[in-house]
Amino acid sequence: MRGDRGVDVRDVPPAPDYVQSVAATGVRIRATSRWLNAVSVDADAAQRAAIARLPFVAGVRPVARTRRHEHPLPVTEETPSTRAKGLSWPHLSALHVPELHECGLTGAGVVVGVQDTGFVLKHQAFAGVQVIAARDFVQGDDVVADEEGDTPGQQHHGTGVLSLIVADDGEVFSGVAPGVSVILAKTERIDVEEPYEEDYYVAGLEWIEGMGADIFTASLGYSDWYEPQQLDGKTAVVSQAATVAVANGLIMFAAIGNGGPDPKTLDAPADVDGVIAVGATDFDGVVTSFSSRGPTADDRIKPDLVAPGQDVYMARSDSLVAYEASQGTSLSTPLVAGVAALLLEAYPELDPAGMLALLRDRDAARRARQRPRLGFH
Known part of the structure; x- marks a missing residue:
């Protein structure tokens, strides 16, 4: 990139x-x-x-903590919709994804790095997923599902996030971009007693960028250690690393956080200029009360985009076939990243700034349908 x-x-x-x-x-x-x-x-x-005291050390600082991830809403005993894509239809249609699928876009040829708490790849939604590489930065191995030493259920959050991008479960459920290839990084612990270490986030981001990903998405954010005046896109360790990633050409998405509705409740690295920060709405397009708000400490508007993040279905990690409804900007973010993968397939020349501009363009889907398909993939 x-x-x-x-x-x-x-x-x-x-x-x-x-x-x-x-x-x-x-x-x-x-x-x-x-x-x-x-x-x-x-x-x-x-x-x-x-x-x-070491002469080459410029400074020492504590690692940051993150807000707790939201818990899923109660599972409903709902029969999948008769519409194509079943349980995923509401959020796919809200984002006009079916129109992009109709013109042949699936994300084929696009590499997406997904960073989270862990992933269960045995769910039937992932039967055809193309995993280029996977790495656990917490335990130092290549196992991204729960293993000995993990808090049980750690894999839940990442599994749901991943399903919103790549799932392909026939008429039951579909991700936004089931044709992408993925690089998976497990960088987060969920135990409440331990600090949530943003340094693992940086390690995973560097690895994913070095593997040649086109897009990076993480529904992880850090703010508990920082004061609002420090969320300036330059202070947090993850924000410093994200700035480098964007400068290197990586199209990067970050959840703005679930600390709303007060202003200046955003998380890092959503505070970075160039990182596409995503907030949550309901299916009527109304911003949810929990979705964090900007502006940044230096008065830049955040989030950059919003997407459905309430009553959104995702794959369950404790089942090989089931789905559940959940909420949070954690869900809005992979949905937008998936749309970006579809657009990058159609417009492979896009850089981070160009992608943000196109995602804000209401006519993007129409132009993608009209663009000649020759020479795509």
Whole structure:
């Protein structure tokens, strides 16, 4: 996605002797960041002081915490709709996705990086999903479903998010862009006792960008450690990394958060200029009360877009066949990312700014239908 620029100095990892010196203080190295020239560690007060005294250390700061993810609404015993796409019809039709599907767009050839709490790929909705790579940055392996050491149910949130993009379950349920290929990163824990470490987010984002993803989406956000005046798109660690990702050409989506309706309740990295922040509406297009609001600390308008995020059906992680209704900007965000994948298939020259402009264009679907199909894929 970087065109002719290739790699730059930010792709050089932190100096190995620096990392070794930090480890020699007795801390556990949790993650490293090329873009931020930093390491994330588990350290007590004495170890933090020792690290701060190292001559090459520019500064030491605590990791951030995130708001709790929303819980799903009660499951309803609803018979799938007789319309095509069944339970997914309400949110697909609200976004005019069927019109894009009718002109042959599925997201084929587009690579989407999805970052979340974990993923169950045995659900029948994912029978045909094309997974390029998967990585668990929390446990340090390639298992993105629940495993020993995870809080049971950790995979639930990510499974639902992923289904909104790539599901293909016949007349029962469809994702927005079932033809995309995906790169999956598990970077988040759900245990309430532990800090939600944004450093894993940075590690996953760097990995996904390095794998050559076209689009990145994460329904994760960080704000509990930050004051509203720090949500300026430059202060939060995840925001600093997101700024690099967008500059590298990665089209990036972030949930604005579920801290509404008060102003300045958004999460990082939705505060970054260039990251497409997504809020939630009901099916009448009314912004939900829970959807976080901007503006950013420097008075930029956020979110950039809104999409259905209430009574939206998604795949359940505790079943291989079932779906459930849920709510949150966590659902709005992958829906918009899926639409972006369809548009990127039709307009592969789009960069992050061009994608945002096109998503805001009410005539985009009409033009996509009229565009000649020769030479797409």
